Amino acid sequence: MSNSASMHLQQWAFVFGILGNIVSIMVCLAPLLTFYQIYKKKETGGFKSTPYLFALCSAMFWIYYAFLKTDAILLITINTAGCVMETIYITMFLIYAPKKARIKTIRILGSLNLGLFSLILVLTMMLAKGLSRLKIVGWLCVAFSACVFAAPLSVLRLVIRTKSVEFMPFSLSFFLTLSAILWFFYGLLLKDLYVALPNIAGFAFGVLQMIMYAIYRNKKTVVKKVVITTTEEEDKEHPYQENNKSPNAHDHQYVAGNKTTISTTISGDHVISLGTIGNAEVHPIDLEVIEIDHIGVLGCENVTLEEV
Structure with a gap:
């Protein structure tokens, strides 16, 4: 491939990366209304902290991957913003959650976000070098991204049981799907398998959510x-x-x-x-x-x- 063609692909990748940052930030801001209600009520109700803990861990691994890869500033910007927002959400959850939920959240935070991440960071720095280190961290990013994308499956189960889309707003499903499309093309144009691969799953889950919304949108709540x-x-x-x-x-x-x-x-x-x-x-x-x-x-x- 000529240098001009390569530059052209990189320019398009940059465009998709910028758009991906914008849409992904909108997705990150989606829980603000939920946590505003938690702040007003001074309680977390039935909300769980697990999705935010996994999202934080995923963002941390992506930042590590971006630094190893170099020249991946767009991955650093969006995942830094994600880390900040998820940390705010988790902090608010810890403030207003009942004691049992608070203890569980702290345990997961300590073992997953601090313990596991620190362990992998040390092991990959000591035992792996160059491309091998990048591959290991890349596949870990794919795994955690898959966990984050799979989180809505519990919501789909709830929609099927209740015949109601109250807990699955169409706008969120749409922007999740759009974000997956943008980041897939970003990874594809840069020939980055670790970025493109998890967003195929993200696209599939997003489309599935929108199909379920179309099926159950006119159903009444039980x-x-x-x-x-x-x-x-x-x-x-x-x-x-x-x-x-x-x-x-x-x-x-x-x-x-x-x-x-x-x-x-x-x-x-x-x-x-x-x-x-x-x-x-x-x-x-x-x-x-x-x-x-x-x-x-x-x-x-x-x-x-x-x-x-």
């Missing part, structure tokens, strides 16, 4: 009714208060004698904002069986789940 029956002694021990609601709750409580009915929206694995029982929380549930363990509900004789 609405259930929880009927709780208590004894008079339990009513005296744990008195209920009507409509103790959080700002975002869509739940209503009606008390008639010893029977309390709570209407709430159930989306797959969670009851969202069960505000009639106490503070707004996200409780894991099953579509057929519901377990409520909270002050005011403990010791109920009978709990039934009915469709409204």
Whole structure:
């Protein structure tokens, strides 16, 4: 290939890299609304820190890879921005998460983002050189990128179970797909297998999400009714208060004698904002069986789940 043709490909790669940076930053900023809600409520609810921990680790490995490869400034810029944003998200999660989730997050952060990364950094610097070191780190980047791209699979499972796309906004799926396309061509034009390969998977997952969105976008969220029956002694021990609601709750409580009915929206694995029982929380549930363990509900004789 002539020098002019090679320069032409590098120029196009630079264009795709710039566009990839812009779109990827938009994707990195997508969780801001989620964490703003966490800040307002002063609690993390049912959100998990694992995706942000893996995204941070992936960005750290990509920065290491970019420094080893040299002349990969566009990989450094986007992954540095990713490290900053993921660190902010994880910090906010640690501030507002319950103790158990906080301890779990710290353990993963210490073992994965600090322990594993530091170990690989030391081993590759000591035991590998030149192209061999670059290949090892490159394949590690592919592996962690695959983990990050595979994270939405749990969301797809939730969409299929609930027939609702509430937790899978189309805009995010679209920009993830667009980002994968841009970075694929960036890697292809530079003949960088380690950049191009994981973005094939990213493109496939993104298209799958958009197909699922098209299938389920007009489906209604499943609405259930929880009927709780208590004894008079339990009513005296744990008195209920009507409509103790959080700002975002869509739940209503009606008390008639010893029977309390709570209407709430159930989306797959969670009851969202069960505000009639106490503070707004996200409780894991099953579509057929519901377990409520909270002050005011403990010791109920009978709990039934009915469709409204």
